[in-house]
Amino acid sequence: MGDHHHGPAKGLTRWMFTTNHKDIGTMYLWFSFAMFILGGAFAMIIRAELFQPGMQLIEPAFFNQMTTMHGLVMVFGAIMPAFVGLANWMIPMMIGAPDMALPRMNNWSFWILPPAFLLLASTLFMEGGAPAFGWTFYAPLSTTYAPPSVTYFIFSIHVLGLSSIMGSINIIATVMNMRAPGMTYMKMPLFVWTWLITAFLLVAVMPVLAGAVTMMLMDIHFGTSFFSAAGGGDPVLFQHIFWFFGHPEVYIIILPAFGVVSQIIPAFSRKPLFGYASMVYATAAIAFLSFVVWAHHMYTVGMPIAGELFFMYATMLIAVPTGVKVFNWITTMWRGALSFETPMLFCIGFLVLFTIGGFTGLMLSIAPADFQYHDSYFVVAHFHYVMVAGAVFSMTAAVYFWLPKWCGKMYNETMGKTHFWISFIGFNLAFFPQHFVGLAGMPRRIPDYALQFADFNMMSSIGAFIYGASQIMFLYNVIATIVAGKPTSDEKVWDGAEGLEWTVATPAPYHTFEVPPAVK
């Protein structure tokens, strides 16, 4: 068996040649944080330009590149890999498995990510500039009118898709095949459940995205006419295919976040999760509905009225399972012995702000109302409430929650709480006013705006700078914990936490379960 069972190898090759789920999870997490900083830097440039009306710092063309790259890097580089990293670290420990089911492929699905993003980021320095057509890359902006760098963008999307598909196949195989004896499906921690369903969504829709970018590639270089009406195709076809991927994609981002919150809230309420089974069914229902609501992103393209109505009602239905979840989280806290450590604070922040984002989503789902809100800053406010206060807040909560288990050291609680409050205030200052400017008619993706939006935009920019700066504090806290945090060897770092991951030693040994644990 060799001595690889006793601990990690030394040096760089440990990371390059590893097949260990914890190493790979760690690499995913650090990589996603690096991308979070990069995407955040793009956001800071955007907010700096929008600090005042008029053109200050950058050219409009570069502004478009910034909005595009910010979205792509945050969605594909920061949030998705962060949750994959968390899945890598936690799923084997939560279900009593020694590792992921297919460990070598696991390493490959990580390692193709950094070069793919290097390729994507390098388009900023190419002739004609980086992609500037928005992260949704609608044709014909992304075909006929795209800069030459679009070809590299297309291939990097292919690689990201490949990475996601392999990662997801691995997660599905792990959950279906590697559970410890006695760990039935309905005993799995909710994080494992949400990831199983997310992985299914990924395997289902990433190939559709690959199809969309392949059609773009063919239109650009080989004379096909998928997205050109002159040849009998339709630019709107692109939007249908993109959003058939894109809507499940937003649940791919938020379902693991639901899983994280469902682990943390019970731990700090010192009560089991309320309505476990209904949480599972609600997750499955959301995933199913996500396939039949895509066109609510395109109410204004001129669909037949029957289509508008179908997609409107189907979209509103999603509020029901989502409401079940919010109800269950609140009921879990009801009469619990609550305490408010940093992970719990981020989860409560998630709960409040994600629900606001959910309600604005419900507003946007109403087709006639959406004709007013469409492509305005109201939409920007809406999806940042679910992406940042939803996905990123829960991810931050997860890092604080499991960091002591990962490295056997305790983070600085005061600094963690400060990080939460600065994030919370900065985030709301940045994005709450955007609802107002959006409703008042400010369009998204513009480098300049009318004078009446000046005050709210300045507030927004200040809030964004505060939120951005608070992430430096987060980074510092994590590094300080790893380097010089207060050692802890309690198996249960949090007294209310339940699950197999809290039964192993702290810090978690390099190989967790070499024989299956007993699950009651």
Add this chain to the structure above:
Amino acid sequence: MSSPTSGEYEAYYVPEKSKLAIFATIGLILSIYGAASVMNDMTFGDPDVATHSWSIFIVGLFVFVATLFNWFRITIRENIAGMNSAQLKKSYVLGMFWFIFSEVMFFFAFFGALFYVRNLVGPWLAGEGAGRMNGLLWEGFEYSWPMMQTPQEAVGGAGAQPIANNGSFTSAETSMAFSDARAWYAWLPMWNTLILLSSSVTCHIAHMGLLDGNRKKFNLWLGLTVALGIIFLGLQIFEYYEAYAHFGLTLNSGIYGSTFFMLTGFHGFHVAMGMTMLLIQWLRSVRGGHFTADDHFGFEASSWYWHFVDVVWVFLFLFVYIL
């Protein structure tokens, strides 16, 4: 890597470190960078300036294919050496199943595009649908499928187009659709269908042979399957030649050419992949004596893949050639 059972349950499989992922990454990234550069040279580049795009692509592809070859070789050797636990074998089965599911979804995108264009976009471009202005944009365009005249040609070419011109598209002279019931025997897609469906049957007979422990039967019928796959691909290439040389049907022939070549092309690529997979299994059995009646997932996975491309073809035959 595998270890004796300890306690009540079999001990888990914990793999060693592996360089495979890094080499596969280097190969993949070089080949996609090269491929993208080749395309950009073609579309945006200066033909007088020499670039290294092709070399990068070929080197990358070589590294990628060599690594994957080695990867599968290692996996096969581990299995033959008895290192794979029943649990790991099941992980491979699950992995293959979900991989094929992702392939199904890839084809779904292209079939979806075909249905959307045929049922909605075509009639809309011809002016149907309440409140639509397309009839004014593309005056004289009449929709039929296969689309033998693009909207652009209907208004008199790219120059006469009333909206921004984003490409010029020709129209096919002859379509690939079924036209003459009396000459069915001269219709190539029908032969292709018969060949591919038969190859699924021969593949299944080979599997039965293997389950019976009859290696001769397995080798014979699997070899026949591979041969049928090669014939199918040959006929597909002949069909493409005919399309370009005599039918005026090219990638540039509007949406009909786009959907026809992308659907049949990706299917043909998958047939080539499946054929290669089966060929390797055949070589393993003939030369290496691999596979037993109860341990032959390498073959079974390839046969699943083969049946999958077969089913895709049935849909292609229906929606691209017949209906």
